Amino acid sequence: MMTITSCSKDSDKLDVDMNSFNTDPEGNSEVDQWLMSELTDPFNIEVIYRFDRNLTDVSKDIAPVAIDKVKPMMEAVLNLYLKPYQKVAGNKFIKTLAPKQYLLYGSVSYNTNGSVTLGTADGGRKVTLYGVNSFNAATVEGDNGVRRKLRTIHHEFTHILNQNVPIPSDFEAVTKGDYYADWTNSSNTDAVAKSLGFVSRYARGQYTEDFAEMTAHLLVEGQVWFDNYVVSAPISAQQKLRKKEEIVVRYFKDAFDVDFRVLQTEVQNAFKTLYSAKDPADLTQTLANWINTNKVATITYTPGANYLTTYGSSSTFKTLMDNVQAAYVKQNPGYSTGKVTYFQLNFTDATNVAVRLGFTISPTSTTYIAEYYFQVINNPVNGEVQFVKSTNSSGAMANGYGIYLLQGFEGYVLPYLTNRIFVANWIPSGIGSTDPLYRTYGGFYEKGVTANYFYGPLTLK
Secondary structure (H helix, E strand, C coil), X not given: XXXXXXXXXXXXXXCCCHHHHCCCCCCCCHHHHHHHHHHHHHXXXXXXXXXXXXXXXXXXXXXXXXXXHHHHHHHHHHHHHHHHHHHHHCHHHHHHHCXXXXXXXCCCEECCCCCEECEEEECCCEEEECCHHHCCCCCCCCCCCHHHHHHHHHHHHHHHXXXXXCCCXXXXXXXXXXXXXXXXXXXXXXXXXXXXXXXXXXXXXXXXXXXXXXXXXXXXXXXHHHHHHHHCCCHHHHHHHHHHHHXXXXXXXXXXXXXXXXXXXXXXXXXXXXXXXXXXXXXXXXXXXXXXXXXXXXXXXXXXXXHHHHHCCCHHHHHHXXXXXXXHHHHCHHHXXXXXXXXEEEEEECCEEEEEEEEECCCCCCCEEEEEEXXXXXXXXXXXXXXXXXXXXXXXXXXXXXXXXXXXXXXXXXXXXXXXXXXXXXXXXXXCCCCCCCCCEEEEEECCEEEEEEEEEEEEC
């Protein structure tokens, strides 16, 4: 048995005002007025945020932008892109070359290979920004922070610049054999891209993306970040990254007469003053990196020196030196008044060091040098250092005077250095970064045992 019911047209309300479901502000809203006064009037830039499905790829599901995200997003564009270029490159440059239309969408645009599109630049006239709803102007770092969004802005504007003046041919040649169109492939990890001389995985896709990524990272992440990135890369990759950096800087000067370093400083100043951004710790100014770049000549520990009284010393290392002294006298009974006068690391290059023990045969005699050869394994990122016994170029384990302190060296110094992982640091901690003596002393403490350390004044090459 079937019952069929019908609706009465008289009782149903078929007249529905769909305007009440439209969340976009109508007419000349506060947001519209701000966009007009800050972007349209001074830069002739139109910002489209009201949802229009036909202005992006209709085959993809894209969400509209939330109204409360429009102004913060475009404030960041204004403060961290338009104004720095305006100040450094001039009004004519930025008003001529800046895209005249910004199109904002709330969600990212998902691609079939699993990646997402955060922005596009079309014909040098329009920039489309996706994922604006996740933008957090109160956060500098992270996927939704200010830096990440501004990298997209500067990346896309670099493409526009390249459409006006082509990328120099020598840029592609730096890593030409390593570009990989399938850059999202799991084999192209961040570490692999870095080891090949790329500033990001995406940079490996093709040389045009590589150039835009280099420019955006230098401007938005800053020089300290980039220097740290280079320092932590393999030597071969460091050379490639520095070459690309040099080409980017030269390109801006040759193509547009823009001082890239001044522009970079202006962008970074805006990040710091307006968004409270901070530079990361500068790895290039660590003792480990100074050693790694062959900048350090010697670090000398002198028993009984005044600096040890002033700043303190390690009882463990003092005991070691006392034991070396006792072993020296025992091995050489004819030199009972002789003294071990210093312990020194003499860095012959970035990976080799001679451990020197100065000694005399009497209180008034000449100081001789017993020298023993080690390899240095140095991690400039975390400062960890290992010493491995080796030979010098002649195949010797030590110099001729090394025999006089051999018992003390083999019994105490050798196991002390080779059985531990050390951390290179600006020791003593009592010399702060504002002290004129900062970075004039340096040394090593045992990893996990900060009370075990040695240090002394250093000399540079």
